[in-house]
Amino acid sequence: MTNSLTLAPAPRSEAAEQVRGEVREFLAAELAAGTFQTGVDTWLSGVDPAFSKKLGDRGWLGMTWPKEYGGHERSAMERYAVSEELLAAGAPVAGHWIADRQSGPNLLQYGTEAQRRAILPRIAAGECFFVIGMSEPDSGSDLASIRTRAVRNGSGDWVVNGAKIWTSNAHHAHYGIVLVRTSPGDPANKHAGLSQLLVDLSLPGIAINPIRILDGGHHFNEVVFEDVVVPGDMLLGEEGRGWHQVTAELAFERSGPERFLSTYPVVAEFARRVGKSSDPAALATLGRLSARLLALRQMSLRIAAALDRGELPNIPAALVKDVGTMFEGDVIEEVRRVIDVTPSLDSPDPLARALAEAQLHAPGFTLRGGTNEILKGIVARGLGLR
Amino acid sequence: MSDQDLVVATVRDILSGFEPFTLTPERPWDAGLWSALADAGLTGVGLPEEAGGSGGELADAVAVVATLAQGSAAVPVAEQLLVAGPALLAAGLDLPSPETPMTIALADAVTVHPVDDGDGPGRFTLTGTATDVAWAGVASSVVVLAPAPAGLDGAFLGLIDASGLAATDAANLAGEPRGSLVLDDVQALGAVLTDAQAAEVRARYALARAVQLAAALDQVMSWTVQYVGEREQFGRALAKFQAIQMGLAEMAGEVTAVAALTDAAVQALDRGENVVLAAAAAKVRAGAAVELVARLAHQFHGAIGFTQEHKLHHLTRRLWSWRDEAGSELHWSRVLGSGLLAEGPELWPTLTRVV
Numbered sequence A: 001m002t003n004s005l006t007l008a009p010a011p012r013s014e015a016a017e018q019v020r021g022e023v024r025e026f027l028a029a030e031l032a033a034g035t036f037q038t039g040v041d042t043w044l045s046g047v048d049p050a051f052s053k054k055l056g057d058r059g060w061l062g063m064t065w066p067k068e069y070g071g072h073e074r075s076a077m078e079r080y081a082v083s084e085e086l087l088a089a090g091a092p093v094a095g096h097w098i099a100d101r102q103s104g105p106n107l108l109q110y111g112t113e114a115q116r117r118a119i120l121p122r123i124a125a126g127e128c129f130f131v132i133g134m135s136e137p138d139s140g141s142d143l144a145s146i147r148t149r150a151v152r153n154g155s156g157d158w159v160v161n162g163a164k165i166w167t168s169n170a171h172h173a174h175y176g177i178v179l180v181r182t183s184p185g186d187p188a189n190k191h192a193g194l195s196q197l198l199v200d201l202s203l204p205g206i207a208i209n210p211i212r213i214l215d216g217g218h219h220f221n222e223v224v225f226e227d228v229v230v231p232g233d234m235l236l237g238e239e240g241r242g243w244h245q246v247t248a249e250l251a252f253e254r255s256g257p258e259r260f261l262s263t264y265p266v267v268a269e270f271a272r273r274v275g276k277s278s279d280p281a282a283l284a285t286l287g288r289l290s291a292r293l294l295a296l297r298q299m300s301l302r303i304a305a306a307l308d309r310g311e312l313p314n315i316p317a318a319l320v321k322d323v324g325t326m327f328e329g330d331v332i333e334e335v336r337r338v339i340d341v342t343p344s345l346d347s348p349d350p351l352a353r354a355l356a357e358a359q360l361h362a363p364g365f366t367l368r369g370g371t372n373e374i375l376k377g378i379v380a381r382g383l384g385l386r
Numbered sequence B: 001m002s003d004q005d006l007v008v009a010t011v012r013d014i015l016s017g018f019e020p021f022t023l024t025p026e027r028p029w030d031a032g033l034w035s036a037l038a039d040a041g042l043t044g045v046g047l048p049e050e051a052g053g054s055g056g057e058l059a060d061a062v063a064v065v066a067t068l069a070q071g072s073a074a075v076p077v078a079e080q081l082l083v084a085g086p087a088l089l090a091a092g093l094d095l096p097s098p099e100t101p102m103t104i105a106l107a108d109a110v111t112v113h114p115v116d117d118g119d120g121p122g123r124f125t126l127t128g129t130a131t132d133v134a135w136a137g138v139a140s141s142v143v144v145l146a147p148a149p150a151g152l153d154g155a156f157l158g159l160i161d162a163s164g165l166a167a168t169d170a171a172n173l174a175g176e177p178r179g180s181l182v183l184d185d186v187q188a189l190g191a192v193l194t195d196a197q198a199a200e201v202r203a204r205y206a207l208a209r210a211v212q213l214a215a216a217l218d219q220v221m222s223w224t225v226q227y228v229g230e231r232e233q234f235g236r237a238l239a240k241f242q243a244i245q246m247g248l249a250e251m252a253g254e255v256t257a258v259a260a261l262t263d264a265a266v267q268a269l270d271r272g273e274n275v276v277l278a279a280a281a282a283k284v285r286a287g288a289a290v291e292l293v294a295r296l297a298h299q300f301h302g303a304i305g306f307t308q309e310h311k312l313h314h315l316t317r318r319l320w321s322w323r324d325e326a327g328s329e330l331h332w333s334r335v336l337g338s339g340l341l342a343e344g345p346e347l348w349p350t351l352t353r354v355v
Ligand SMILES: Cc1cc2nc3c(=O)[nH]c(=O)nc-3n(C[C@H](O)[C@H](O)[C@H](O)COP(=O)(O)OP(=O)(O)OC[C@H]3O[C@@H](n4cnc5c(N)ncnc54)[C@H](O)[C@@H]3O)c2cc1C
Pocket: A044, A131, A132, A133, A134, A135, A136, A139, A140, A141, A142, A165, A166, A167, A168, A169, A220, A363, A364, A365, A367, A368, A369, A370, A371, A372, A373, A374
């Protein structure tokens, strides 16, 4: 490759294949026992604390973290295999997803020793859930324009005022990592003066108001802070370095298999249908979709390997999310072009149901975690165009 | 410098003396470039020395093929190094000298008869027409993959001397020869392959095209990035316009996806795995990227890129051709689709084993 987005190939991992097999067995048993039903986009919508706890018990959360913080010191490849198996099965993983993927690594990197000891083992046990408190009503893509502010009071605690929005699963979560302004905006450097706070969501003054998505589901919220007193030792990382910390999170946030497997249950159902019919057009569609999926896996695996090596591949991660989320949406169109099925949330036909869920969730794929326009801008920067 | 970097540097060095040109029936290949490559031993890379090749790894051969693809080199090196040569060796047959060009023909309509004249086994005659033969009329020997002789299972793979055979003048969209060879009781040294071995030969051919596509897509993208950085309109470089940036970011997504999957398939081949599904996937994914990359590359180059004077067409015309060669995109997408379901309707376990 002559462009700057190349990543070295991921190593083959026997250990990853081993744990993959274990997760498959576990999922088959859970499905057979009826503890969950396959769903679409379950890393947003499938909150099941009991299921999260089971994963924690098996050592499948906090997998790459040091043992002293409840982790298991396994490789990013092993973690990747576990994530992928859970998503492919449409398992209810939304409870712990953000904590395990993003907040934990964030704490590991920037947290104080006390913060890590208090929280990481609970995340790894599947008992502590997190939200991302970044977006605000007036600040989406232009995240640096946020207005929620935190000021130190006389006793060194932070007093937080403002509102966050689109906060996924705040109504189920214990903590949020909240991006706040800790010093007034400087028009010359809008990335300065931002900080991250570790906020216990049960603190007085926090209101969590539901916002319903297209299918009526309650997954995200408005979170309002009114004179919320956050203890002074709950600053995450350095005061004023919030922007830097937030952008460093993004390689974890953007590159995982959840960025192209949200609608995989549609593909799986489609394959079952095609297998029965042997319709050549449908077989070709299955082949084309699979080729795209296989390429995405290779891209995403390469990023996991780079993270294992301690690199921070933010630009390729943006690329994976852009290509991956387009794929998630395209699945719906490709399948409906070759199979005569009417999407319906209450159909007895699992393909019709999966398609309906996918259709109603699809607009979110290319928005959450940074919109595709913003991601393409990042890629363009990586290409030296800006 | 890694071995492959060295190989790439050597090929680039040779390429610099041979500008790409518009292929015509009178000038259907770059014989001068071929001789220069052959003199440097590059037409035998990846083929073992004991068999008359130049030695080296599969990755070296892939590097040669990719670099030549980026240079629009009109020579049958991909066919020779990645398909015909390895197929002969896998069938236990001798290689002709790597200094003479060799290609592969997927000849479903050719019938094969064993010759039993007391001269030992392995001698056959071939009759019928081999269509869409890459470098027909250029290659002096052709590896033919055809149905097995009547009464035998599997497929036939054999080598014919094509120097005396006439080829029809057909060409692909880039002008590369893709004519037919009429075989009338032509002698061949050959062997009977299992169906699995024959499938592997076809898969190698598809993967060779995927390697070429991946390399050419990457090159087209770099040309485009460079061009929009230099060309100014409305007082600034085209690269500064957001619409252009978005388009190039999309291209980067396609090019990176193709590279990742093609690399993975090549590595699977190197490990000796069955690569039929991996090759199918790489070929389909690479083919799918062509539309967007070629369209936006032409769009962003404006009218200059639409001319024969500009280099862009040397690669975009090849991209449009290669995606349908060595088995069409439709063919390989069906192979992949049905292959993934061959062991049952549960897609995921098979999908995670392909590469
Ligand atoms: C399902 C879902 C879950 C989410 N979960 C969370 C969460 O847990 N926590 C959280 O903090 N946020 C969350 N978000 C919010 C998400 O990060 C924002 O929606 C996103 O950043 C876009 O912001 P916006 O919605 O305000 O759109 P806007 O920023 O207003 O953008 C609207 C459109 O304009 C385009 N646009 C904006 N600026 C530019 C530009 N400079 N160039 C070109 N185009 C531009 C955008 O790409 C988009 O297409 C979630 C969103 C969704 C859909």
